[in-house]
Amino acid sequence: MLASEPISFILTSPLSRAIETAQPLARQLSMTPVETAALMEIDFGDYEGRDKSDLGLSLRKCHAETPIPGGECLRDVWDRAGEVERLVTGRNEPVGVVVGHFWINRLLWGRLGGMSFDAACRNRIYRPRTESYIALELPPTASQREPKET
Numbered sequence: 001m002l003a004s005e006p007i008s009f010i011l012t013s014p015l016s017r018a019i020e021t022a023q024p025l026a027r028q029l030s031m032t033p034v035e036t037a038a039l040m041e042i043d044f045g046d047y048e049g050r051d052k053s054d055l056g057l058s059l060r061k062c063h064a065e066t067p068i069p070g071g072e073c074l075r076d077v078w079d080r081a082g083e084v085e086r087l088v089t090g091r092n093e094p095v096g097v098v099v100g101h102f103w104i105n106r107l108l109w110g111r112l113g114g115m116s117f118d119a120a121c122r123n124r125i126y127r128p129r130t131e132s133y134i135a136l137e138l139p140p141t142a143s144q145r146e147p148k149e150t
Contacts (some may be wrong), residue, residue: 002025002097005095006094006095007025007029007031007095007096007097008091008093008094008095008096009031009034009091009093009096009097010022010025010026010029010031010032010033010034010096010097010098010099011033011034011035011036011039011084011087011088011096011097011098011099012033012034012035012036012039012098012099012100013035013036013037013039013040013041013099013100013101013104014035014036014037014039014040015040015041015101018039018099018100018101019033019035019099021099022097022099025097033099036083036084036087038080038081038083038084038087038104039080039084039098039099039100039101039104040080040100040101040104041100041101041102041103041104042059042068042071042072042074042076042077042101042103042104043068043070043071043072043076044068044071045067045068045069045070045071045072046068046069046070046071047068047069047071048071059074059103060074060121060122064117064118064121074103074107074117074121075117077103077104077107078107078111078117078120080104081104081107081108081110081111082111084098084100084104084108085108085111085112088112089112105126105128106120106123106126107120107121109126110123110126
């Protein structure tokens with residue numbers, strides 16, 4: 001699917017599941033993925049490893065600006081998404097692959113689409129299917145960007 005695209009870089013979270021996702025494409029393209037901690041999923045702190053549905057956890061309502069005990073809030077993830085945005089847009093390369101996790105990807109998608117923090121958190125459009133990818137066309141300038149799912 002992506003192998004036919006003119007991919008010039010692969011950025012990935014350092015978590016093993018992201019690296020494992022990036023490796024087949026990287027091997028096929030003879031590339032080495034670049035790991036960045038900025039692509040880590042939200043730090044669930046004291047809730048890590050626990051079933052989030054059992055906790056009644058609502059990140060958008062309770063942890064947009066207030067950190068999860070021992071972890072992060074969505075604003076922290078938004079700030080990290082800004083780091084990734086600078087890495088991606090600063091490369092001036094036409095096509096890249098970013099392998100992250102749900103919340104960092106969602107907020108990065110929002111940033112690259114020109115959304116505010118609140119809009120990116122509330123937006124219901126970002127709902128990727130398993131084994132899907134989101135293609136973003138980045139114009140040469142920082143003007144309006146339109147994310148689209150393929």
